[in-house]
Amino acid sequence: MANRIQNLFGQQQTGLLSVYFTAGYPSLEDTVPIILELEKNGVDLIEVGMPFSDPLADGPTIQQSSEVAIRNGMTIPKLFEQLKDIRQHTQIPLVLMGYLNPVMQYGVERFLKKASEIGIDGIILPDLPLSDYVREYKPLFEVNGLSNIFLVTPQTPEQRIREIDEHSNGFIYMVSSASVTGSTGNKGVANTAYFQRVAGMALKNPGIIGFGIHDCETFTQACSHASGAIIGSAFIKALGKAGDLAENISTFIQSIRKKQNA
Amino acid sequence: MNYNVDDNGFYGRFGGAYVPEMLYPNVEELRQNYLKIMAEPDFQEELQALLRDYVGRPTPLYFAKRLSEKYNTNIYLKREDLNHTGAHKINNTVGQVLLAKRLGKTRIIAETGAGQHGVATATVCALMNLECIVYMGEVDIERQAPNVARMKMLGATVVPAISGSRTLKDATNEAIRDWINNPEDTYYIIGSVVGPHPYPDMVTRFQAVISEEIKAQLLEKTGRENPDYVVACVGGGSNAAGAFYHFLNTPEVKLVAVEAAGLGIDSGESAATSVLGREGIIHGSRTLLMQTEDGQVTEPYSISAGLDYPGVGPLHAHLHQSGRAIFESITDEEALQAVLELTRLEGIIPALETAHALAALGNIGAKPDDVVVVNLSGRGDKDLTTYLDRFQLDGK
Numbered sequence: 073m074a075n076r077i078q079n080l081f082g083q084q085q086t087g088l089l090s091v092y093f094t095a096g097y098p099s100l101e102d103t104v105p106i107i108l109e110l111e112k113n114g115v116d117l118i119e120v121g122m123p124f125s126d127p128l129a130d131g132p133t134i135q136q137s138s139e140v141a142i143r144n145g146m147t148i149p150k151l152f153e154q155l156k157d158i159r160q161h162t163q164i165p166l167v168l169m170g171y172l173n174p175v176m177q178y179g180v181e182r183f184l185k186k187a188s189e190i191g192i193d194g195i196i197l198p199d200l201p202l203s204d205y206v207r208e209y210k211p212l213f214e215v216n217g218l219s220n221i222f223l224v225t226p227q228t229p230e231q232r233i234r235e236i237d238e239h240s241n242g243f244i245y246m247v248s249s250a251s252v253t254g255s256t257g258n259k260g261v262a263n264t265a266y267f268q269r270v271a272g273m274a275l276k277n278p279g280i281i282g283f284g285i286h287d288c289e290t291f292t293q294a295c296s297h298a299s300g301a302i303i304g305s306a307f308i309k310a311l312g313k314a315g316d317l318a319e320n321i322s323t324f325i326q327s328i329r330k331k332q333n334a
Numbered sequence: 335m336n337y338n339v340d341d342n343g344f345y346g347r348f349g350g351a352y353v354p355e356m357l358y359p360n361v362e363e364l365r366q367n368y369l370k371i372m373a374e375p376d377f378q379e380e381l382q383a384l385l386r387d388y389v390g391r392p393t394p395l396y397f398a399k400r401l402s403e404k405y406n407t408n409i410y411l412k413r414e415d416l417n418h419t420g421a422h423k424i425n426n427t428v429g430q431v432l433l434a435k436r437l438g439k440t441r442i443i444a445e446t447g448a449g450q451h452g453v454a455t456a457t458v459c460a461l462m463n464l465e466c467i468v469y470m471g472e473v474d475i476e477r478q479a480p481n482v483a484r485m486k487m488l489g490a491t492v493v494p495a496i497s498g499s500r501t502l503k504d505a506t507n508e509a510i511r512d513w514i515n516n517p518e519d520t521y522y523i524i525g526s527v528v529g530p531h532p533y534p535d536m537v538t539r540f541q542a543v544i545s546e547e548i549k550a551q552l553l554e555k556t557g558r559e560n561p562d563y564v565v566a567c568v569g570g571g572s573n574a575a576g577a578f579y580h581f582l583n584t585p586e587v588k589l590v591a592v593e594a595a596g597l598g599i600d601s602g603e604s605a606a607t608s609v610l611g612r613e614g615i616i617h618g619s620r621t622l623l624m625q626t627e628d629g630q631v632t633e634p635y636s637i638s639a640g641l642d643y644p645g646v647g648p649l650h651a652h653l654h655q656s657g658r659a660i661f662e663s664i665t666d667e668e669a670l671q672a673v674l675e676l677t678r679l680e681g682i683i684p685a686l687e688t689a690h691a692l693a694a695l696g697n698i699g700a701k702p703d704d705v706v707v708v709n710l711s712g713r714g715d716k717d718l719t720t721y722l723d724r725f726q727l728d729g730k
């Protein structure tokens with residue numbers, strides 16, 4: 073049976089907006105309200121970040137939101153508790169994203185089973201090696217109907233991209249440039265040669281571009297090279313602003329989509 | 335039991351390369367090349383010449399007579415403190431910088447805790463005319479100021495790590511992020527036997543010269559090449575790995591790894607990973623790790639910046655789990671006493687890290703006929719402010 077990620081890409085392969093936020097930020101109980109508000113504002117896919125104390129691939133914004141979230145008391149059991157009835161309220165594709173250590177301590181098998189039970193569709197664990205996934209975990213992802221989402225970067229060799237494509241069954245997360253999350257330089261989305269190289273490979277999985285996408289312009293540019301784009305740090309900055317959470321979310325998402333709507 | 339790394343980068347169940355895809359090409363490039371390059375005759379020639387003429391190897395193996403009398407056994411000190419820059423760290427940086435050059439890298443980054451690895455990296459970068467950026471926790475910049483000054487003199491840029499506990503773990507995070515941001519021209523010289531494969535094995539190999547020399551020197555001095563004990567402190571574990579390496583498969587040599595207990599194992603202010611840690615993943619390696627029930631890394635504490643780290647290298651996790659090494663832990667206070675003891679008995683001022691190894695001498699149960707080698711990993715110049723203050727010698 074197809075999960076919601078596979079269904080989404082089955083219906084649409086352009087202009088998809090995926091949003092990442094750190095669960096437990098700005099306040100512990102904001103997780104569900106943020107998900108529902110994002111859906112209301114027309115976001116296509118949501119990545120719920122599981123905070124980790126030492127997020128190696130993240131820049132200052134996600135580091136700080138993770139620190140706050142951990143201090144607020146966010147844990148994997150707490151997140152599962154918050155999300156246990158989520159499918160009664162929304163059918164938006166949901167991906168859990170985090171680092172391997174907290175998942176390992178919870179127990180990988182138990183984690184996948186629980187995620188599947190509450191209706192999660194995909195998992196991103198950037199520090200889970202492809203080889204470990206193939207050797208130990210792939211069948212567990214499959215029985216639980218979860219897509220494992222891999223990252224590729226401008227430095228990933230073609231043969232490895234093909235290998236990643238072979239073992240993926242949702243989408244491929246195309247890191248825009250060599251950087252941690254949250255950089256706002258334009259070198260990422262301007263990396264046309266890389267995007268064209270990947271597009272030319274005719275992979276079986278669609279690609280979404282992430283890292284450094286932070287406004288309407290970079291979003292639109294990224295969408296011209298792939299099925300959509302992921303916004304993380306810029307959205308977290310918007311969440312951190314004073315004022316009403318729902319309003320901040322709506323203002324931010326409208327600002328990203330404005331050209332497309334116009 | 336096998337103590338060498340396997341083809342997949344594991345020591346038993348520990349090790350591996352748990353890195354995000356952004357680092358994969360770099361780590362893979364290194365994995366495919368390190369053994370090949372290290373085996374090349376011109377690499378070995380250049381390395382050996384530098385170790386001899388620049389670093390000052392072999393370092394002496396010194397029979398510490400008065401210390402031996404005190405503990406009623408036979409104590410030899412492996413004088414890594416007499417290396418250029420004052421610690422064992424340069425054995426590794428000389429090797430890695432030669433590797434970096436052969437890989438065509440032009441920009442060198444490093445993390446440092448006590449500053450000894452930072453100084454050793456800045457030194458070889460000056461020598462090789464390479465740009466050098468060293469990440470150092472804000473807390474460590476404060477407590478190891480002389481080494482910060484030395485790095486600056488050598489032309490390195492010292493970047494403060496301001497997240498988390500602002501110590502070695504956080505400096506390592508920042509160095510890894512730098513590497514992610516600069517994958518093409520940059521080489522990351524890791525300072526201990528930590529990080530993703532092949533770093534633990536590569537750093538162990540560069541430090542193995544310590545035990546190679548101990549064997550030859552002990553044979554010459556005592557007629558036997560194997561001591562009864564080898565004692566070394568463990569932060570990430572590089573000086574211990576180097577001092578243990580050629581004895582790993584000689585079970586009659588007892589290997590003693592000494593960790594920092596900080597204010598005490600149960601105080602909540604400690605860095606004794608083998609006691610307080612559980613299997614987990616830190617800095618790309620599956621190893622023992624101090625962490626909460628939820629898998630968040632615990633902020634460690636030790637008076638010694640070089641031991642103030644919540645993990646140990648995967649080789650040490652394996653030595654601990656297999657029982658091959660004995661693990662001891664020493665508090666701040668015990669380490670300080672050992673500093674004063676060595677200084678007044680032998681006229682050698684050790685580094686705070688090294689003092690932890692010395693403080694374990696009373697715990698190992700060495701007999702009068704036993705031969706004990708302590709790896710004197712570094713000298714105490716960098717810690718003089720702490721010593722003057724703690725021993726109330728600053729004349730106030």
Ligand SMILES: Cc1ncc(COP(=O)(O)O)c(C=O)c1O
Binds near residue numbers: 713
């Ligand atoms: C003198 C000295 N000894 C020991 C250490 C600890 O490192 P390792 O465990 O890698 O030898 C350090 C680290 O900074 C050091 O400076």
